[in-house]
Amino acid sequence: MGIAILAVMAVGVVLMLTRKLPTAFALGLMAVAIAVISGASWLGKDNSVAGTVLQTGASMLAATMIAVLLGSWLGTLMEDTGISSTLVRKIVEFGGERPAVVALGVYAVSILCGSVTGSAAAAMLAGVVGIPAMIAVGVRPVVAGGTILMGLATGLPLELIGWQFLSDAVKLPIEQVRDFQLKVFPIALIAGVAYILIETRRRGARHAWAVKVGGARSASRVRRGDASWYALLTPVLPIVLALGFEVPIIPSLLIGLVYALVTTTRPGQLSERALRSLYRAFDIAAPPIVLFIAIGMLLSAVKLPGAVKALTPIISSVSPSGPVLFIVVFALLVPLCLYRGPLNVYGLGAGVAGVLISGGIYPAPAVLGMMSSYGQVLCVSDPTSTQTVWSAQFAGVRPEKVMVSTLPYTWLMAIGALVLTAVLYIA
Template sequence: MITWIMGILLIASFACFVIYAMRGGNLTIGFFILTIVWTLVYFLGIPFGVGEPFDVIKETFAEPALTYGPTIVQIVCGAWFGRVLVDTGIAASISYRTAKVGEKNPVLATICVAFVTCLIFTSAYGVGSAIAIGVILFPIMGRLGVPKRVAVPVFTLSIGAAMWINSVMFVQFAAFYQGYESPDGQNIEWGTHYLSFGIPAMLVQMAAVVIFILINAKAIENGTPYEVGDPNERPASVPEVPIWTYVLPVVPVALSIVFQWDSVPALFLAVIIAFFGTGYMKTYKGFVSILNSTAKTAIGDIGSLIIMLLVLRFFQHAAVTVMADFGPALTAVVPNNEFILALAVCILAPLALFRGPLELYGAGSAVISILMGMGVFNSWFLFAMLVVPSMTCISSCVTQSWNMWAVEYNELEPKTFLKNGVPVYWLCTFPIMGLASLLLF
């Protein structure tokens, strides 16, 4: 009887969290409240022989946060490198020069803009970086006459494609699986195994972006030039940086693949090369100034994200602890056929929108905690089940910060953005999940 009561309370609280997340509620607050509720539900069963008492302060709130340090370091370094690319002028220079190459052909120029955006965000991360690049690229597309309904999805889908090999995004998703004891003994970690899937996934999504542009080629060619944004927000001139620095966005990934480097030393080396190549190391004072300003801005960009991830770790411990007592019941209900589950996730991929049950940075965090609590699925399979819809959804959901900024900056109706972007990301889900089955799990 007590198990039924506990189950009802867990389902009710989970449903409330789903509704809260989908309505745009603050996830840090939501995770913290859900952690407390699920912990209380767990202790409700102890007097009746369900579960065993444990040190909540130590095991739920202390240890998960203290063991999360390495992930935070990787997130900070990735965000810092992204800010360095922006503040040294490398990102802006790449954007301007590439657009100039294709300015006589609007369709070709739009494709170039897409690939430049993807290139920059293979290492850059955060809404600050997206804004810094967007205020350059959107006016360029506006002058070319690219309709806003095309320009905005091209920008956001290209950022989303880059996220497949962005180490900052990877470690955030990997955090959801930290500590999971996979039946096959494998751990979710950055390296060649993941990148052997991540790179093809990025290429698939970029191919979809190109197809989207070509489908709208007539509208682009016949488009009327327009102004977008405040001219005062744009750089007054094209930053002068050496051409060879244009390869720096992919240097961290290349070092990980070729030399098996971890992301932190790879990012640090790329930062040093960026400062050196753009002349910011010519004087000690100038070097210290750019060093401090980029680090300060980068950490400010991700401060709230780090707090949310720490609270998420609290919830994960609570969820796995509680679900251990419900694992056998769930195993009898949830299908264990990987093909059926993968196909179902692809078909239902739009449920990731608005922080729904297939979005890890939403209600999906509770879903994955429940699945991990069952202890029957391998880690990379579970990674694909929620990361594929979450990652593709990043490209077209208005709850994603840089997407919302792009929509508002271009004064585009959110429903128009969704109408054009969602079909592209939804269709991408199927081949990318297929790649995951071949290369990841």
């Protein structure tokens, strides 16, 4: 039975890698197949395909889905109101003709955007103005795109949506997820700053098109008016509320939304802007929400008693024991989270994490650390991730070039987080 389940997972990976099926569809079909192989009945309330996998599984990550929608809504507001572009322009004006300073400034804005929402939406918030500005002062296009992505990865440990997802996936309290992610943040920050300082030493040619693109977009924003200084606090507010005042994630995001609307919009236009940005947010949030529905189904399937009984002996036999082997083995396996591979935490990797926890192979906090480590790499260096594709294409390079440029640094990020995990949670 265990071999049959692993075969289903292997087929699912092939279908995702070859783009024969979208990731969400492949994960959903895998969940049903695993449940059937595990001996689950089709109908019934307990341990059934319909009741456990499809019904309960689809809503397992409901809190994460709501957070994704609210984060996407806040991101669209930051774009519509000029908050993100104003932040980037102020940094560029301060940096002047110094490529490293400009890149570090755009990187800082990318961290803020990444802490609000992930995927291509965050890359666009910082990159639409930031990438042309960096190229204009001589930063190579591949590094300009990589800088945006490294900022998103550094902001990922502060992303409230990410906290909610990891909490739901490994069934740990938000507070425990938050505390671990805050420890990961300095590791990501050091790697991100090192990437910029090292890679910007190799100057690229100045491009007139970058100046024109940046100038045209800047002029458009100026005509609409720059965001006020107090509106620029919008991306920080939800983090401060969640960290400093322990406000739950969804209320923190809602307060950030209201603050963004009130500080940037005339009273008579509040309703129109709120609805318009919400409609756009649905378009942005729909793909990840569908993915999280499928991930919830897969998590429910691999936690069925039959699946746990079948997979635990196999996974236990190949899982490293002890802190040193844990670090070495999972560090070597980092590439398996790329190209929608089996350790992609927003794909089959979530199912693997479920097996590791339900089978008692590792404690849940250790699995949290592993997922967080791979998430740092996936956010930046996966050529199939939407944010990587957008950033590379907007900078005028192939996503694979961005992967080659950033992977040494994100791999070190992952190793640092794995070391942290081993020290804290592996006996």
